[in-house]
Amino acid sequence: MKKKVILSVTNDLYTDPRVDKVCRSLLSFGFEVLLIGRKYTDSPTLPSRPYPCKRMRLLFRKGPCFYAEYNLRLFFYLLFLKSDILVANDLDTLLPNLLVSKLKKKKLVYDAHEYFCGLAEIEDRRFVKACWLSIEKICFPRLKHIITVCQSIAELYEEQYKIPVKIVRNIPLSSHPPLTETKQSLHLPEDKTIIILQGNAIHFNRGGEELIEAMPLVDKAFLLIIGAGNAISYLKQRVNELQIENKVNFLDRMSADKLYNYTYLSDIGITFDKDISLNHRFSLPNKLFEYIQAETPFITTDLPERRRIIENYQVGKIISDLKPETIANAINEWIEHKDEYIKYKENCTKANRLLTWENEEKILKELYLKL
Numbered sequence: 001m002k003k004k005v006i007l008s009v010t011n012d013l014y015t016d017p018r019v020d021k022v023c024r025s026l027l028s029f030g031f032e033v034l035l036i037g038r039k040y041t042d043s044p045t046l047p048s049r050p051y052p053c054k055r056m057r058l059l060f061r062k063g064p065c066f067y068a069e070y071n072l073r074l075f076f077y078l079l080f081l082k083s084d085i086l087v088a089n090d091l092d093t094l095l096p097n098l099l100v101s102k103l104k105k106k107k108l109v110y111d112a113h114e115y116f117c118g119l120a121e122i123e124d125r126r127f128v129k130a131c132w133l134s135i136e137k138i139c140f141p142r143l144k145h146i147i148t149v150c151q152s153i154a155e156l157y158e159e160q161y162k163i164p165v166k167i168v169r170n171i172p173l174s175s176h177p178p179l180t181e182t183k184q185s186l187h188l189p190e191d192k193t194i195i196i197l198q199g200n201a202i203h204f205n206r207g208g209e210e211l212i213e214a215m216p217l218v219d220k221a222f223l224l225i226i227g228a229g230n231a232i233s234y235l236k237q238r239v240n241e242l243q244i245e246n247k248v249n250f251l252d253r254m255s256a257d258k259l260y261n262y263t264y265l266s267d268i269g270i271t272f273d274k275d276i277s278l279n280h281r282f283s284l285p286n287k288l289f290e291y292i293q294a295e296t297p298f299i300t301t302d303l304p305e306r307r308r309i310i311e312n313y314q315v316g317k318i319i320s321d322l323k324p325e326t327i328a329n330a331i332n333e334w335i336e337h338k339d340e341y342i343k344y345k346e347n348c349t350k351a352n353r354l355l356t357w358e359n360e361e362k363i364l365k366e367l368y369l370k371l
Contacts, residue, residue, distance in 0.1 A: 003084040004032040005368075008074055008093045010067075013037040013053055014044050015200050015253050017286055018113060018149075018170045019089055023051050025361040029368055031085075036077065038070065047255060064128075071096045085109065085371055091116035091132060094139050102142075107371045110139075112148040113170070115156060118278030120205060145367060150305045152282035168363050170286040172293045174356040176264075177257040183265050192222040193335050196266035196296070199287050200253060202229030205280070207272020207301065210322040212238045215247050217328035220335060226251045226262060263290055267341075268334060269298030271306070272322060284309075291316075293352045297344035299330050313351040315344060 005026050009019055013035060023033045027050060039055035046053060056073055060066040075096035078086065085107045088097035094110060101108035117136055122129045140146075140161045147166045148154050154165040183190050195218075202208055208231050215223055225235065225248065232250065239248045251262075263269070269291035273280045284305035291298040298316040300306045310316050319330050334341040 002030060002032045003371075004034065004082060005085040005087060006034045006036065006078060006081060006083045007087040007089060008036040008078070008097060009089040010070055010092045011037055012040055012043040013046060013055060015256075017172070017256055020049070021173065021357050021361075022087075022111070022364065023049070025357075025364055026368065027051055029365055031368065034081075034083075036074065067092060075099060079103065085368070087111060089113060091136055091139075095135055098139050098142060107145070108143065109145045109147065109367070109371075110143050111168075112146065112153060112157070114149070115153050115279040115282055118280075118282070120277040120280055123277050145371070147364075147367070150282060150284040151308070152304050156278070156282070166363055166367060168360045169284065169289070169355075171289045171355050171357050171360050172286075174353075174358055176293055177260040179261060179264055180257075181261040181265070186262065186265065188224075188265060189222050192220050193268065193331075194222055194224060194266040195268045195270060195331065196224045196226065196263060196291075197270040197272075198224070198226040198259060198263065198290075199285065200227055200229070202227045202231055202235075204231045204234070205274045205276050206231070207270070207274065207322055208235050209238070210324055210327060211270060211272060212242070212244075212248070214324040214327035214331070215244050216242055217324060218247075218331050218335075221247065221331060223248045224251065224262060224266060225249070226254065226259060228253045260290070260294060263294040263296055266294075266296050268331060269296045269316075271298055271300045272327075273301060273303060274322065275301070275303060288316075289355055292348050292355055295345055295348040295352065297334070297341065297348055299327070313355075314347045315351050317344070 007019060009016060023035050026033050033051040035051060036054045039057050058069050060069050078096060078100040083106055086097045086101050087109045088094040089111045090113050097108055117133050146163060147168050149170050151167055154167050157165045188194055197208060197211060212235055236250060239245055271285055271288050273283050275281045281303055282305060292315050300316055300318055302318045307318060310318060317330055319326050
């Protein structure tokens with residue numbers, strides 16, 4: 001009989017490529033899989049997947065009441081479900097998973113997608129941060145199997161808790177989604193350089209604000225901002241105030257297949273997180289690897305994990321600060337010097353043969369088949 005793995009997250013599952021890839025990998029290893037998340041009133045319908053998903057409808061959307069409700073409901077849901085292995089994705093699902101694993105004597109894997117207690121959102125909220133730190137300090141000494149997304153976070157946890165941490169980066173599959181669109185069909189200008197900023201967390205302090213301010217200084221370019229986040233309204237406002245509506249277009253979050261078409265047809269990717277918290281400093285976003293897979297060189301801020309990728313593969317450019325002039329100069333250099341730009345694009349082609357989920361999942365396979 002197949003062992004059953006139950007994975008839980010606090011998002012609505014629609015745009016979480018890492019968890020989807022993990023589920024598909026577990027299926028290929030011979031496990032039965034169930035994925036648990038939440039459902040907003042405006043959550044899109046999930047595309048067909050080869051494993052079942054459970055999305056819980058909750059009374060609260062965010063804040064302490066949401067976390068309390070979700071964790072309580074998750075605890076009782078897991079308690080009465082048959083399972084062999086539980087997987088907690090991030091700290092906000094760890095406590096109920098740990099309690100159930102102890103009560104039912106089940107194996108537990110913790111997958112840290114980010115350094116949760118270093119999130120910018122809780123950096124200045126002492127009580128909230130103290131609560132999450134308490135949960136972390138209670139749970140971590142009781143964990144045996146921890147995975148995270150990059151070397152910096154792994155080293156931080158190993159130093160804090162003296163526990164080995166495996167690294168499985170959030171890299172796309174080697175087989176990319178089908179290219180079904182053209183610039184014409186997506187209404188993208190064919191005579192301009194297409195710049196793309198995409199992601200599920202287009203929030204403040206991730207460089208979107210400075211990118212907008214730089215656009216009046218960039219010639220022959222068109223900016224696509226695709227995704228959702230708390231900075232979107234402000235960015236739209238600044239576009240209107242700067243009167244650059246003809247140079248910027250906003251699109252809502254979309255399926256991975258559709259997003260790939262926009263990314264592939266873009267010329268320059270952007271990932272501008274600021275060093276305002278430990279989580280920002282150590283971030284290695286999925287979008288970076290999506291740019292590489294789509295052969296779209298990117299410009300990024302100077303953070304350790306991004307520098308590591310750029311030094312190893314020469315697939316992008318690091319800028320020293322986020323002044324609009326600095327951003328504009330970096331973009332204009334690639335627009336004006338095509339030979340230099342083409343070298344970065346060729347390096348993306350080489351790198352995407354090496355940076356694949358199939359290589360990352362070997363670490364998962366070794367871990368899960370021993371449980």
